[in-house]
Amino acid sequence: MSKPQSEFQRIMSESAAKAFKENNGRVMAEDVLSLMEGKNAELIKSEMMKNWRQNALLRVARFLKKTYADNYEDSLQLALPGLPAPAAIAVKKGIGQYAYVLFNSARWEDLKASDNEREDNIDYAVKSKEDWVEKMDYLQPTMEGTNLTVQEAVAIIDSKRKAA
Numbered sequence: 001m002s003k004p005q006s007e008f009q010r011i012m013s014e015s016a017a018k019a020f021k022e023n024n025g026r027v028m029a030e031d032v033l034s035l036m037e038g039k040n041a042e043l044i045k046s047e048m049m050k051n052w053r054q055n056a057l058l059r060v061a062r063f064l065k066k067t068y069a070d071n072y073e074d075s076l077q078l079a080l081p082g083l084p085a086p087a088a089i090a091v092k093k094g095i096g097q098y099a100y101v102l103f104n105s106a107r108w109e110d111l112k113a114s115d116n117e118r119e120d121n122i123d124y125a126v127k128s129k130e131d132w133v134e135k136m137d138y139l140q141p142t143m144e145g146t147n148l149t150v151q152e153a154v155a156i157i158d159s160k161r162k163a164a
Contacts, residue, residue: 008047011040025149064100065090089114 005013015035019027036044048055068088089106090098091113101110142153 006047008043011036011043061098064088068100068102090117092117 012032016027016032019031019035023031033044069086069090085103088100088102089110091101091106091110093099106114138157139150139153142148142156143150146153148156
């Protein structure tokens, strides 16, 4: 059983469906938000005010990751000659929660926790890639070199399977 949708989620879902339909199955978040704003500006403003702290936390986390965890500074190479190091590492503290620890301040348990997170990310990426390759392998014989959509290709594959 799925969780009941809020009014905001319902409007977002309806707007996304409409945007996909109006734009031949290709949308950007801006397209959906534009449709949502049309009749629901006050609801959107209210929802954003309710969630301002969560949105701010996400922006701060992105800033920390981009500015520190993804930034390999030359000055840190003194600590590890020939091995570039990030300015900071992300250490998971809970579901979706990370502490950013300056690399030079990291303790062994921080390094291990960051390594474990990287392993989890690799495992997820490998599984995701395997799933994607399976879909591509299934569709390639029908789609490659054509302008077919996935829906059209699946219909062709199904009709060939039924005819066999």
